[in-house]
Amino acid sequence: MPPAKQDRPLLFCSLIAAVFIILIGIDRISPAVLPKDSYFYHPWEYMMGSFRYNIPRTNEKMELTGYGDLANMLGVPGYQVLRKFVWTNDRYGKRNSSVTQHETPAVVVVGDSFMVSAANSDEESFVTQLQTHTDASVYGYVPADMSVFLHDLRFQEDPPEVVLWGRVERNTLGSNGEIETILKDTSCFTEISEWNRMEKTSKDTVKALIGGFTEYAQLSILRRTMQQSLRHMLYAWTGQHTKNVLLVPGETMLFHDRGAAVLSSPGKERGFSAVADAVAHVRNCLKARGTRLIFMSIPDKEHIYASRLGREVPTPDPLLVLEQELDNRKVQYVSLVKRFQEESTPGKDLLYWLDDTHWNARGIGVAVEEVIKKLEE
Template sequence: MNKFFIRCIVFMLPLVGLLSGDIFMSLDVFTHRPWEALLFKSNKTMYFYPNQNLTKQSVGDLCHHTPFAIKKNENWITDKLGYRNNTFIKQADVLIIGDSFIVGSSITQDSTVTNLLTKKLNRKIYNISPANFVDFIDLLNRGEIEKPKTIIYSLNERGIPSPIKLSEQTRIMEDVSSFSVFKDKVTRLYSLKYLNSRLNGKNGKGVPGTIDSSMFFLNGKEEKYHYDKILNVAQTIKSYKDYCESIDVDFIFLPLPIKETVYFDKIPLKMQPDYLLKLDSVLHKNQIKTLNTLELFKNYRKSNSKLIYHLDDSHWNANGVELIASKLAEYIRKSKY
């Protein structure tokens, strides 16, 4: 019997040692980028752990754990609501609602669109990303934030905006104590998932381009575009604009092209997808303020060879963010406020 228990203990020791890593090691030890390291899995009202300052050498989402992965230094700072901001701002001049592009996946803190706009405009810029428009309304109703002067709603062209469906009562903010963060960190079981991934040789599932095999895409030629949903997308965006007008807030829509669209010739595709160009036309007919970001990137590529998306990631790089931030700053300066 004693030998049996001894064998069990010997067998369990490596597992216990591995699981102890979830308890005692840093948040990012079993992840390839800060996004997963800070992910608050058990909290439904907060996306990332709050009040964090994490610096990590990361790689992109498309070919991690392969020879094509490119190491980058990323610093992430989250505020008390778990959003990626240097500091919490209750009443911003400009509030940005967006997805992983606005969060700044594979971008260090100083190069996020939020921080670049802050420097260019010298105004209070705050983002609640990743989020949808109803999340903004919910934060407003809870009194967590106050209405800004301008809202920028951003969406990459894969996304479909959600219609405004207000619940009967405001959601209650979940517990965000240090213990709840600790409990989430332990119960994520990242150590076991990491071990399983390494044993099974899992890596990024990006698709290499045919013209340039060092440039990876999320879907490549298999990318689907929502041409049949253009009118519905525009109508939903218009409902966001109408809501903002009802509370006396200026509204700007910022559509962002995906890598497949910008670098269509590297996949290659015969023609550049024009989904965003067609959407832009419909938005203007509905008198919605919007930026033609695809046209901006197209014009840039005509005279510049410097990349605006990461080779090993589906998101834009610091150069791409700079282009958008400069155009946004110019656009906002010309706006009514």
């Protein structure tokens, strides 16, 4: 009589369950023991609270080795340009190194991720470089929308002499949400009740209290590793990759699909009249406080390196069309596009990172030179 076949489904299921429990345990312990480099490709997400309701960290410095946002989206290590980051947030949650943490600054920089210098270390940031080239005290109210700056009581009570407002080209469109918000304003963002301010402060306090747990719950070393590995394998086996990143055969520079889409749009289709109206409104609001506004539109990487993308910039240059609209409204601005085009010819060092949408230290330095000229006028 043959021996009975041993059936051990319970043991098999127990082993599978044990593996899953161990993996989950490793995944949950990892945020407390692994370096931040394991989860973040550069400091922006961590320092500005991307996983904790966008409540930025305060009085904190972060150091890590990272790479660019386009390389992160692509997930192919060969395109990563590794570099060391130092990122410091002040007590207000704004990015400022020790040399720019002024309480009553003469010059305040307001703007998006370009003005915060998301792809650069503290010593290379726009605010720090500007401070090293002027005797006036410089402060970075970055990152922030202009509407947020205008209703901040801190700078209503102690207005600076100059506000430099910078926006990257792809965010300088008539359809942009911030531009639309400014155009709807009728009070220079001062008609905000004390109750509304208290309500916002209370909400932010609650978010900050539970933000750490929320961030911890979202961080997953297994998900991060698998996501990047799958992107790399897909690219290696099929050549396919995320549509957000544009690859040009034989080209080491990565491009962003949104920047390329904006490049295809001529100036007359970008709603620059509305943009100029919004900037003029901000100019008038600040003028009433005794503050001078200087606006700066930063060219997209795809605009300056259009030839490397195999494209051409529309004629007339869209940013020159915007500048004409600003001239018509007598708005003071810093013009970068011609200078950047001159500085981006073959043989010259790059103005933007190969693996990132943002400008590098040299690009920031060139922009700072133009800003200093305008400040001295």
